[in-house]
Amino acid sequence: MKNTLACPLWLYKVLPFLRWWPMVDKTTTKADLIAGLTGAMIVLPQGVAFATIAGLPPEYGLYAAMVPAIMGAMFGSSWHLVSGPTTAISIAVFASVSPFAEPGSAHYISLVLTLTFLAGLFQLIMGLARMGALVNFISHTVVIGFTAGAAVLIAGSQIKHFLGLQMPRGLPFYEILHQVYAQFSSINPYVTAVGAVTLVSGIVLKKLMPKMYMILAMVIGSVVAIVINQMAGGPDVTQIKTVGALAAHLPPLTHPDLSLSAIQQVLFPALIVTMLALTEAVSISRAIAVKSEQRIDGNQEFIGQGLSNIFGSFFSSYPSSGSFNRSGVNYAAGAKTPLAAVYSSVFLVVILMAVASLAAYLPTAAMAGILFLVAYGLIDFHHIHSILHTSRQETAILMVTLIGTLIDLEKGIFFGIILSLMLYLYRTSRPAVIAVVPDSEPGSYHYVPAENKPECPQMKILRMQGSVFFGAVNHVQQVLQDVDESNPDQKHVLLASSGMNFIDIAGAEMLVQEARRRKKIGGGLYFYRMQNSVRDLLIKGNYMRDIGEENLFSAKTHPIDTIYPRLDSEICRKCQARIFAPCNISLPNGELRK
Structure with a gap:
């Protein structure tokens, strides 16, 4: 097949037949x-x-x-x-x-x-x-x-x-x-x-x-x-x-x-x-x-x-x-x-x-x-x-x-x-929110599906896979509320949010409301690997004031290093899961493990 004519892009739009005209030969004719x-x-x-x-x-x-x-x-x-x-x-x-x-x-x-x-x-x-x-x-x-x-x-x-x-x-x-x-x-x-x-x-x-x-x-x-x-x-x-x-x-x-x-x-x-x-x-x-x-x-x-x-x-x-x-x-x-x-x-x-x-x-x-x-x-x-x-x-x-x-x-x-379109809206209105745990490989920054693995009794880690827009707000909010309703001790939630590529005003308002609610019950809402576009919207809308810049963690970091001291030491003392590296060294209050 011959190449198309070397013409300005605007000319292709005015005369689109120039794109395929070089193909014309005896065989095509x-x-x-x-x-x-x-x-x-x-x-x-x-x-x-x-x-x-x-x-x-x-x-x-x-x-x-x-x-x-x-x-x-x-x-x-x-x-x-x-x-x-x-x-x-x-x-x-x-x-x-x-x-x-x-x-x-x-x-x-x-x-x-x-x-x-x-x-x-x-x-x-x-x-x-x-x-x-x-x-x-x-x-x-x-x-x-x-x-x-x-x-x-x-x-x-x-x-x-x-x-x-x-x-x-x-x-x-x-x-x-x-x-x-x-x-x-x-x-x-x-x-x-x-x-x-x-x-x-x-x-x-x-x-x-x-x-x-x-x-x-x-x-x-x-x-x-x-x-x-x-x-x-x-x-x-x-x-x-x-x-x-x-x-x-x-x-x-x-x-x-x-x-x-x-x-x-x-x-x-x-x-x-x-x-x-x-x-x-x-x-x-x-x-x-x-x-x-x-x-x-x-x-x-x-x-x-x-x-x-x-x-x-x-x-x-x-x-x-x-x-x-x-x-x-x-x-x-x-x-x-x-x-x-x-x-x-x-x-x-x-x-x-x-x-x-x-x-x-x-x-x-x-x-x-x-x-x-x-x-x-x-x-x-x-x-x-x-x-x-x-x-x-x-x-x-x-x-x-x-x-x-x-x-x-x-x-x-x-x-x-x-x-x-209706089925698409239905699917997008229910973005996947999957429970995950830290990868056990040494030095890994990734999270893997929980799948019957032990989880932290005080912090739920969820991976967001989808946009949080007005149609998905109720679903996401219900998932977040179900966390502490099923386990009241899980007052802290970390969202692995690299898959959350879009958020609108309704979604931002919901996240702010959830962050406030968790603060009142003694916990917090945290984000790992948040997209820049999502972060920019939260900043421009002054939503970050309630969420807190300190609760956003960038890629290749360990959020647990910051969150761990906020956990309840007495619960950690009795915990056998110990899925985080600090769990095996000391309690959140700094007391060394025996």
């Missing part, structure tokens, strides 16, 4: 061309279907797969994400704009273009404001669950085409399964044969010709459909449907209606579409990145999606986002750089201008068979197996995200994010 051609063929039937769902003329679904794909590829961060029309965005557009205009009318199209422009503008502003960090709250498990759920939805949406059944658009997954059961006797054997041959061909060719298997499988499926039609008496008998001939012209230049009335009508829907599109795009790019091992820049992805929709609104495009189908196909087909998405748009234009009529020979059942393969490849069985066998909490997140995605694509990932 060949792979990207194949992936681009495959993606162009895949989007033909999808674009028409998505535009119909959005209430727009069929060609608008293809327009949304041209300019937005180019802008998203050149200015986004993902090397495999392909922007274009999606099911969720299409549904959102129809639901948002249809109350204001007749679907398919000129006024309806004008409002949709305004919606597209505003959504892109909001996305661009969020990217420039560096709000891409929001995607860091989408955990790896959520991405895997969302990917698996979306893959099942992709396969589910193709079942009717694969089996030749009649089903309304937009059915939830469970209803699709119910319809298959109810219409089982109506399965079309001719259509199913075309889909099955395509699927089997794809499986075999993927091993033999991994770069070309999708295109070759679709060709085989098309040929099989032609043969079946000739043998069985024609399409009227077999009911084998094809994509159909498409209009051959480029997307016309347009401009969004930026009048006050139009903006007022679609402003709030634009905000909804913005978040919906960004969630989809970033989730999909991260899902693909799990396989490609590429790092995704959320801010740059926001910018890329914003520019794709802003420019798309001037080229007859309705709102686009990352397409799971096209992105999955793009990666599976061996794309090496974002130029694959650019080539896909170019091939799509070529197909429309020159050979649009050939789409009439491409069976929808063959497309379904290919998308079954794509969906299967998107499911990360390895990581799912690992999650199921390692963590109950992560398993819960995975299942909630997966099942939620099957019920509602967008709500599924939101449910997963919310649950993962």
Whole structure:
């Protein structure tokens, strides 16, 4: 792989394609061309279907797969994400704009273009404001669950085409399964044969010709459909449907209606579409990145999606986002750089201008068979197996995200994010507080887990492993209070606090309260190896006045040398544990051991 161009950092942010452009060579170009051609063929039937769902003329679904794909590829961060029309965005557009205009009318199209422009503008502003960090709250498990759920939805949406059944658009997954059961006797054997041959061909060719298997499988499926039609008496008998001939012209230049009335009508829907599109795009790019091992820049992805929709609104495009189908196909087909998405748009234009009529020979059942393969490849069985066998909490997140995605694509990932954040807050609100004792090795400054070892009857030593913030205050305070409640003689507590890397005002107030309480009962609260950031906050907030600088002990010191004289000599006289070095020499009052 070639090195990136030696450019100033700011230039990479303005022109992000400079990072991967040096990778382009004959090898990557060949792979990207194949992936681009495959993606162009895949989007033909999808674009028409998505535009119909959005209430727009069929060609608008293809327009949304041209300019937005180019802008998203050149200015986004993902090397495999392909922007274009999606099911969720299409549904959102129809639901948002249809109350204001007749679907398919000129006024309806004008409002949709305004919606597209505003959504892109909001996305661009969020990217420039560096709000891409929001995607860091989408955990790896959520991405895997969302990917698996979306893959099942992709396969589910193709079942009717694969089996030749009649089903309304937009059915939830469970209803699709119910319809298959109810219409089982109506399965079309001719259509199913075309889909099955395509699927089997794809499986075999993927091993033999991994770069070309999708295109070759679709060709085989098309040929099989032609043969079946000739043998069985024609399409009227077999009911084998094809994509159909498409209009051959480029997307016309347009401009969004930026009048006050139009903006007022679609402003709030634009905000909804913005978040919906960004969630989809970033989730999909991260899902693909799990396989490609590429790092995704959320801010740059926001910018890329914003520019794709802003420019798309001037080229007859309705709102686009990352397409799971096209992105999955793009990666599976061996794309090496974002130029694959650019080539896909170019091939799509070529197909429309020159050979649009050939789409009439491409069976929808063959497309379904290919998308079954794509969906299967998107499911990360390895990581799912690992999650199921390692963590109950992560398993819960995975299942909630997966099942939620099957019920509602967008709500599924939101449910997963919310649950993962709730579990994270629960874990951080209960930082580990472990009882430890001094390491018995001579000269050691370390502390080891008590684990049934004898402990000092007057001083409890605890290791803090986590931040002490407002959510964790009650838990930590309860642990500290439990010490002297379980053993009233343990009035002194030493906190090995190198793992306490953050503390807020609530945490500081709690420590001060605990220090005061222990002083009143004749003990003390001490800290060993406190982080500088924590110490600085305590000093700035004047909390150290109650805690006491003398009660803070730095690394490679023995706090017991200072604390030991404060212990009760009579208790020490009877103690048999003697876990500290001074215990074996003298009592706290200075009396030598006999």
